[in-house]
Amino acid sequence: MSKIIPFKAVRPTADKVALVTCRTYDDYSSAELAAWLNFNPYSFLHVIHPAYANTQKITIDKRFKGVLHKYQDFKNENILVSEDKPVFYLYEIQAKHQTFTGIIAGTSVEDYQQNIIKKHEDTLQYRVELFKDYLHQTGFNTEPVLITYPDSVEINTFISLRKKSEPIYAFATPNKEKHTLWKIDTQSEIDWLQEHFENIPNLYIADGHHRSASAELLYEQDKHLGNKNLNYFMSFLIAESNVKIYEFNRIIRDLNGLTKDDFIKKLAENFIIKTKDQELWKPQNKFEFGMYLDGSFYALFYKQNQKETSVLENLDAQILYDTVLNPLLGIEDLRNDERIDYIPGKQSVSVIKDLIDEGEYEVGFMLYPTNISEIKTIADNNLIMPPKSTYIEPKFRSGLVVYEL
Structure with a gap:
């Protein structure tokens, strides 16, 4: 029984979304990163890589505070805006050789702890703690955990019908991908999705083992504060047949x-x-x-x-x-x-x-390449794959949807 929830996301305004969203920070070379920071003042890279970090050595604590400050600037300037109420999203990425479509939702830390959400990779404790500290100090995350679920005719049909409606975003990126985002905000749709995911016995992490482990660590550290957002972490849920696994x-x-x-x-x-x-x-x-x-x-x-x-x-x-x-x-x-x-x-x-x-x-x-069946069998047997066994797509764009803690 898998629990998913809608959440009050923060996201770019429609007229700036193509300028704001970016690839994962680690995906940029130093020269490419510098070029984007100089060229595009709306890029979310300015948030996750505060400009002053280019010119001086700073502590991790000061860097995280700089990230939060820049994030608040983006909100104050209405580059990023908040949803009025909790919603799900349907997100499609049209890449050169494949189209990926999934649901953006909050997934349960408790499900993660009880192995309803299953893992197949080990984590490095220092990386888990570092990202936990990042979440604690910045109060937001924009890179969801990529999670697969068993193919479902009902969910596939829902997605196909929902894609016929008007999206809130439809934009292209410099790597020639097309990105489309739909808001799922009616109570009947939200209830329907939650009920169908409750019938799924297990979810499987495809990519993002450190992010999910950090979310759990932050929950254990700060749960006494009563912040219910800590009970969940943002995930991109995609049918297992729709992921692309490279070696x-x-x-x-x-x-x-x-x-x-x-x-x-x-x-x-x-x-x-x-x-x-x-x-x-x-x-x-x-x-x-x-x-x-x-x-x-x-x-x-x-x-x-x-x-x-x-x-x-x-x-x-x-x-x-x-x-x-x-x-x-x-x-x-x-x-x-x-x-x-x-x-x-x-x-x-x-x-x-x-x-x-x-x-x-x-x-x-x-x-x-490893196949999805091998990954699931490894996870079902509580085993760990060797490091760098899989490179899995799709990759989510930073700054597209933000989960605030």
Whole structure:
């Protein structure tokens, strides 16, 4: 039984929404960030990256206060306005190859604690605490947790019919995506959605494990204050068939003292190796891996897949770690080892080739994407996937909808 609630959101005025909303802060290079801050005074980047932080070193506490101050400026200048009453939203992203549609709602911290909302990734405590402090001091969040639910004919029908109505936003972004937002504000629609989600036994976090963990930590810290907004966190709920799951590919700086020939010989103990020369080869199936080394591509076919039984052991990311990254290349900590970096699978394999050819990295591995069934099975068994196992879309635009605490 999954509980969702409408909430009194803060959002941009319709005439400025295309200027206000932005990609996630971490998605910008330093040069791109500076250009947007200089070019666009309405960008939400001014809120999440206060201008003075460019010119001086400041404490985290002062930075968070600067975020809150700039956020209040945006509200005072009527760049951002508040809803009159709690609502749900229907949000559609038309990307180049796929359209994503979901519901923006508040989801329950209690459901999260009781594992009705299930997780498949581990979190870093310092990141959880840092974002908790951010929420506590700024009093708002604009990046929802991406949560999947089992496909429902009834909900799909509701969404299809609702999309025929007049949206409150319809705008394009520089990356050629189209964004459309509808307000769901009648009591009958709100009741209907809540009743249908109550019939869903479990929800699954696709992206945003740190944000949901921070929301729980803030709730435990401040629940004595009686602020009911802390009982929920903003989520973007999307049918599980509508998410796009990419792999994270791995690039490693060295062969841990091994020669190329010795490394390939050791690989052959667990993989059938086929040379692909200059073919930009990517895995076509589970238990297949691509490798780029010394100017050539290789296809690696895992030999031992019939011997593994647990869902975790059968994950391609775990197989690569257990057979190559840890025992051969000496990488133990996938999160913090500076010898390994990650490239989202939506980027071309040629990016990996170029990085290795430039000499900073020595070998790269391409993985086959995990599917939603594997993610759910991992979560249902209270297991944790290896770090950087999935890169999941859609990605939400900052500043589109704000949940105030």
